[in-house]
Amino acid sequence: AGGKLDFRAAASTNASADQEQEDAQEFLQFLVDAAHEEMVKLRSTLPPAAAGQDDSSSGVAEQQQQQQQHEEDDEEEWSVVTKKNKAAVTRGREDLGGSSLLSAIFRGSIKSCVKAKGVKAAAPSITVQPFTMLHLDILDSVRSIEDALDHLTHTELINGYKVKGHEAGVEAEKVVKISKLPQVLLLAINRYSYSLDRGSSKLHHNVTYPLSMRLRPQWTSDDCPERRSAQYQLIALVTHHGRNASGGHYTAHVQQGDGRWLHFNDAQVDFVAQSKVLDQKPYLLVYHRA
Numbered sequence: 001a002g003g004k005l006d007f008r009a010a011a012s013t014n015a016s017a018d019q020e021q022e023d024a025q026e027f028l029q030f031l032v033d034a035a036h037e038e039m040v041k042l043r044s045t046l047p048p049a050a051a052g053q054d055d056s057s058s059g060v061a062e063q064q065q066q067q068q069q070h071e072e073d074d075e076e077e078w079s080v081v082t083k084k085n086k087a088a089v090t091r092g093r094e095d096l097g098g099s100s101l102l103s104a105i106f107r108g109s110i111k112s113c114v115k116a117k118g119v120k121a122a123a124p125s126i127t128v129q130p131f132t133m134l135h136l137d138i139l140d141s142v143r144s145i146e147d148a149l150d151h152l153t154h155t156e157l158i159n160g161y162k163v164k165g166h167e168a169g170v171e172a173e174k175v176v177k178i179s180k181l182p183q184v185l186l187l188a189i190n191r192y193s194y195s196l197d198r199g200s201s202k203l204h205h206n207v208t209y210p211l212s213m214r215l216r217p218q219w220t221s222d223d224c225p226e227r228r229s230a231q232y233q234l235i236a237l238v239t240h241h242g243r244n245a246s247g248g249h250y251t252a253h254v255q256q257g258d259g260r261w262l263h264f265n266d267a268q269v270d271f272v273a274q275s276k277v278l279d280q281k282p283y284l285l286v287y288h289r290a
Contacts, residue, residue: 024238024240024250024283024284025133025188025283025284028133028186028238028284029132029133032102032106032132032133032186033132035102036098036100036102036103036132039100039101039102040098040099040100043100102132103132104183105182105183105184106132106133106182106183106184106186107130107131107132107180107182108130108131108132108134108178108179108180108181108182108185109128109129109130109131109178109179109180110128110129110131110134110176110177110178110179111126111127111128111129111176111177111178111179111221112126112127112129112174112175112176113125113126113174113175113176113177114126114158114161114172114173114174115172115173115174116161116163116170116171116172117170117171117172117173118170118171119163119166119170122163122164122166128179130180132182132186133186133187133188134152134178134185134186134187134188135188135190136148136149136151136152136187136188136189136190137151137152137190138189138190138191138203138205138207139193139203142207143205143206143207143208144207144208144209145187145207145208145209145210145213145285146210146213146216147207148189148207149215149216149219150218150219152176152219153175153176153177153178153218153219154175155173155174155175156173156174156175157171157172157173157174158171158172158173158174159171177219177220177221177224178215178219178220178221178224179220179221179223179224180224180225181215181220181224181225181226181230181289182289183288183289184286184287184288184289185232185286185287185288185289186284186285186286187284187285187286187287188283188284189207189282189283189284189285190203191203191204191240191281191283192245200244200245200246201244201245202240202242202243202244202245204281206281207281207282208278209234209237209278209282209285210234211233211234211274211277211278212231212232212233212234212290213231213232213233213234213287214230214231214232215227215230215231215232230289231289231290232287232288232289232290233287233288233289233290234255234277234285234286234287235254235255235286235287235288236252236253236254236255236284236285236286237252237253237277237280237282237284237285237286238250238251238252238282238283238284239251239252239253239280239281239282239283240283250283251263251264251265252264253272253276253277253280261273261274261276261277263276
């Protein structure tokens with residue numbers, strides 16, 4: 001109310017009274033989502049000109065109508081023609097939840113495509129889903145961020161996939177690609193695994209990450225803008241110190257405007273060499289579009 005963002009009050013309300021440690025990935029995701037939602041609400045209370053809308057629009061009513069249309073579109077499916085002139089059934093939207101300065105900075109989207117094998121009449125099924133944080137698995141042979149992105153976008157075989165007009169399930173291929181690139185790319189490293197016999201355990205092996213990363217075309221969809229020229233620069237990372245998921249300690253490295261790096265360890269802040277920054281086992285990586 002009164003044109004002020006109150007997501008800090010929301011964070012205080014949701015914080016545990018006994019100051020229980022929060023997961024860094026979940027907390028960052030909460031802050032980004034809460035700030036975005038507050039900005040969307042604030043925009044709806046501003047006059048059309050201040051909100052960047054046409055003076056003839058009705059502000060709140062228009063935004064509510066757009067949001068309702070987005071929700072209806074998300075529930076529906078429609079046919080599109082791909083670059084290879086083949087029909088595909090598409091679901092989802094890139095702009096769910098409205099637009100704000102936060103979504104302009106952090107929001108990207110991924111496109112999941114499922115194709116039935118051996119059924120020529122079956123159109124591929126495409127689902128578009130927005131993200132503000134991309135989660136990367138580091139199980140198996142993953143030893144670098146590039147390996148993790150290869151794993152995220154590799155082709156997966158599905159057995160028993162149901163196709164309209166066929167009673168029996170068929171084999172299908174599923175592939176996930178990045179279809180829209182954010183200005184700031186948040187990468188969450190999944191350092192915890194779960195099994196029935198051992199429960200939750202932490203993955204301690206090294207995963208290398210570059211200071212500068214050019215996205216490979218095979219990680220992005222054919223219709224992704226700038227898919228062959230997107231380059232990101234590392235500007236921050238968060239590290240979890242501890243043997244398991246139930247406790248531990250977080251530290252952060254952040255690059256300053258002059259290129260130097262700061263290490264944040266509770267109240268202690270020190271300048272560190274770039275080599276130290278690249279010698280971590282990160283839990284979160286923050287890349288900025290170069």
